[in-house]
Amino acid sequence: MTLITALARLLIFPGLVFAMPAAWFFLWVERKSVALMQERVGPPFMQPFFDFVKLLGKETPPRTGIGGMLMRAWPLIAVSAAAGAVGLLPVLPSSGGFQGDLILLLALLELPSVCIIAAGFSSRSIFAEIGSAREAALSVSYNIVFLLAIVSIAASQHTFRLEALAALPATPLLWLGVAAILVCLPAKLHINPFSLPNAEQEIYAGPMTEYAGAELAMWELAHGLEWVAGVGLVATLVAPHVHAVWIAACIFIAISFAVVLLLSVLAAATARLAIDSSVRFYWQCTLIFAVLAISSAILMRFWS
Amino acid sequence: MSYKIPMGPYHPGLEEPYKLDMICEGETVRDAELHIGFNFRNIEHLAETRNYFQVIALMERVCGICSFIHTLTLCQAMEKLANVEAPPRAKYIRVIMAELERLHSHVLWAGIASKLMGFKTMFMTCFALREKVMDVLQAISGNRVNYSMNCIGGVNRDVEDPTALLALIDDLEREMTRTVIPIFTTSSTARSRCAGIGVLTHEKAVSCAVVGPTARASGVNQDLRRDAPYAAYAEMQFEVPVEQAGDVRARLFVRALEIMESCRILRQALNNIPPGEISTGADKFAFVTGTATSRVEAPRGEVMYSVSWKEGSRNPARVHVRTPTFANMPAVRWMVRGARLADTPLIQASIDPCYSCTDR
Numbered sequence: 077m078t079l080i081t082a083l084a085r086l087l088i089f090p091g092l093v094f095a096m097p098a099a100w101f102f103l104w105v106e107r108k109s110v111a112l113m114q115e116r117v118g119p120p121f122m123q124p125f126f127d128f129v130k131l132l133g134k135e136t137p138p139r140t141g142i143g144g145m146l147m148r149a150w151p152l153i154a155v156s157a158a159a160g161a162v163g164l165l166p167v168l169p170s171s172g173g174f175q176g177d178l179i180l181l182l183a184l185l186e187l188p189s190v191c192i193i194a195a196g197f198s199s200r201s202i203f204a205e206i207g208s209a210r211e212a213a214l215s216v217s218y219n220i221v222f223l224l225a226i227v228s229i230a231a232s233q234h235t236f237r238l239e240a241l242a243a244l245p246a247t248p249l250l251w252l253g254v255a256a257i258l259v260c261l262p263a264k265l266h267i268n269p270f271s272l273p274n275a276e277q278e279i280y281a282g283p284m285t286e287y288a289g290a291e292l293a294m295w296e297l298a299h300g301l302e303w304v305a306g307v308g309l310v311a312t313l314v315a316p317h318v319h320a321v322w323i324a325a326c327i328f329i330a331i332s333f334a335v336v337l338l339l340s341v342l343a344a345a346t347a348r349l350a351i352d353s354s355v356r357f358y359w360q361c362t363l364i365f366a367v368l369a370i371s372s373a374i375l376m377r378f379w380s
Numbered sequence: 381m382s383y384k385i386p387m388g389p390y391h392p393g394l395e396e397p398y399k400l401d402m403i404c405e406g407e408t409v410r411d412a413e414l415h416i417g418f419n420f421r422n423i424e425h426l427a428e429t430r431n432y433f434q435v436i437a438l439m440e441r442v443c444g445i446c447s448f449i450h451t452l453t454l455c456q457a458m459e460k461l462a463n464v465e466a467p468p469r470a471k472y473i474r475v476i477m478a479e480l481e482r483l484h485s486h487v488l489w490a491g492i493a494s495k496l497m498g499f500k501t502m503f504m505t506c507f508a509l510r511e512k513v514m515d516v517l518q519a520i521s522g523n524r525v526n527y528s529m530n531c532i533g534g535v536n537r538d539v540e541d542p543t544a545l546l547a548l549i550d551d552l553e554r555e556m557t558r559t560v561i562p563i564f565t566t567s568s569t570a571r572s573r574c575a576g577i578g579v580l581t582h583e584k585a586v587s588c589a590v591v592g593p594t595a596r597a598s599g600v601n602q603d604l605r606r607d608a609p610y611a612a613y614a615e616m617q618f619e620v621p622v623e624q625a626g627d628v629r630a631r632l633f634v635r636a637l638e639i640m641e642s643c644r645i646l647r648q649a650l651n652n653i654p655p656g657e658i659s660t661g662a663d664k665f666a667f668v669t670g671t672a673t674s675r676v677e678a679p680r681g682e683v684m685y686s687v688s689w690k691e692g693s694r695n696p697a698r699v700h701v702r703t704p705t706f707a708n709m710p711a712v713r714w715m716v717r718g719a720r721l722a723d724t725p726l727i728q729a730s731i732d733p734c735y736s737c738t739d740r
Binding site: 110113114115116202203206209268269271272275276277278279280344345346347348349350351352353 | 383385392393407494495496497498499500501502504505508567569570572573720721722723724725
């Protein structure tokens with residue numbers, strides 16, 4: 077990957093120029109579809125964008141010292157990491173990439189979550205701290221399944237290159253991995269039944285309680301970009317390998333849209349679980365997935 | 381290390397202002413302190429400055445959800461002091477309104493409980509259902525919240541066509557049995573948030589003297605509609621649902637079953653409503669000196685009014701109200717001890733608190 081292609085991917089497609097409208101679009105799809113399921117009208121199409129612009133125009137509270145600096149820095153780091161993760165996705169065929177970009181993608185996908193935890197503790201609010209503690213406990217639980225899913229797919233192909241994984245034919249292990257990622261996405265995106273860190277009826281906005289204005293706008297953007305990166309990862313893994321650039325882009329968007337709808341249905345149909353139930357659920361998933369992944373890897377080796 | 385988390389007086393999980401200070405260790409609540417009085421409006425004193433017509437309109441404003449029950453209890457107490465009895469048709473209309481209000485309150489509570497579980501779809505479903513109940517209330521009284529139905533010696537408005545309301549009751553019951561009750565009982569996420577949460581044992585329920593669905597969910601078999609019938613309840617056939625578990629799920633079950641029983645009572649009342657006058661027609665009353673009490677089974681439990689009068693006076697000497705939330709709220713402390721922090725909004729809501737009534 078040359079510097080120009082890397083910059084083009086980070087800044088244009090599937091990076092910021094594509095990812096920001098996509099983030100607002102996915103946020104709108106999620107809100108609108110949930111509203112329709114609840115027999116509400118839901119927000120207008122441009123609402124997530126208007127929310128972002130409105131927040132940008134609001135005054136942020138003055139913050140001093142190292143704590144204040146950190147509080148300002150965390151949302152920016154989260155946005156950069158999520159945008160970087162989207163930029164790494166091999167959406168278009170032969171778009172470059174490098175050996176080990178999968179590991180970078182996993183790190184970038186995890187950074188927003190780390191930033192949320194740190195932001196909550198930096199803000200020194202009791203509600204933010206509880207939200208951060210919940211996010212940390214949840215992150216430790218779902219990430220094992222998430223990482224296990226991706227690493228097992230990568231290990232079966234002896235590569236940590238995203239483009240090679242995107243070109244994988246549909247194998248039981250791949251579908252198993254995709255299913256495991258789908259199970260983790262609600263927790264990663266803080267939607268029901270795992271909307272614990274921002275459970276407003278319990279701890280207000282959780283780690284975001286002390287944020288306002290442009291900083292909160294950045295968190296909203298980071299959240300939207302996480303949606304694009306999360307569903308985009310699933311889309312790149314399950315999308316069929318085609319050579320035409322436009323068809324590949326359309327397939328990517330269509331699958332992402334379907335995943336957003338799927339997650340919205342799940343969010344609308346469930347209540348919020350408590351932290352211990354959520355952690356137990358993910359550890360049980362880890363166990364089940366580990367057994368299935370190992371057995372399918374052994375079977376695949378026998379077949380090959 | 382323990383830390384204190386304030387819940388309220390203004391909190392997304394609370395309908396009304398009150399405060400629950402929780403002493404937590406991690407996510408576990410070790411103890412809780414309840415603070416009330418944020419909604420004090422001095423209504424009891426104001427009642428002493430109003431005449432016997434004005435006081436009814438005033439006491440209707442004690443609570444927005446059970447406004448009918450408050451005037452019913454007050455009117456029953458005043459009827460004792462004025463030695464007046466409501467005609468049979470008025471008693472039936474009182475039963476119809478009281479049961480519709482119970483439906484309205486229980487469905488609203490189910491919506492609030494869903495919201496506190498993070499189950500917003502269910503919240504929307506319950507509130508859509510509540511609208512139907514409010515449509516029926518509006519069809520009868522012309523109002524959605526403060527119905528102005530009760531007067532001394534009867535009711536102000538007649539139910540013009542009682543059988544026309546039966547279709548609405550059927551529709552409501554169908555929605556409850558098809559949607560709300562199955563989702564609450566079968567959804568695993570909803571079940572995990574309710575079962576075994578906020579347990580109030582039978583012994584503790586008796587010692588705290590809790591009332592209404594909170595008591596019945598802890599195995600205390602009490603219901604004033606059956607035990608001390610008022611209005612036309614003596615002529616109604618119905619069951620009093622009682623659960624033994626004492627947890628949030630049991631409170632939910634009791635209310636769900638009460639909704640079905642309310643539909644049953646409504647059907648009986650609408651089908652058998654006797655012809656005749658809806659009030660005594662008197663507009664001047666001679667109150668005797670003394671104190672009269674009246675007890676009514678409100679949606680949240682027993683409401684008691686104690687009304688004192690001095691002969692010759694147009695205003696009551698004293699109106700004292702004892703609301704069900706006042707009886708139930710000390711039990712919250714026992715319910716939240718050892719509970720997860722995430723469950724406390726739902727646990728405090730499971731008694732269906734009304735601080736507007738309690739503070740008045």
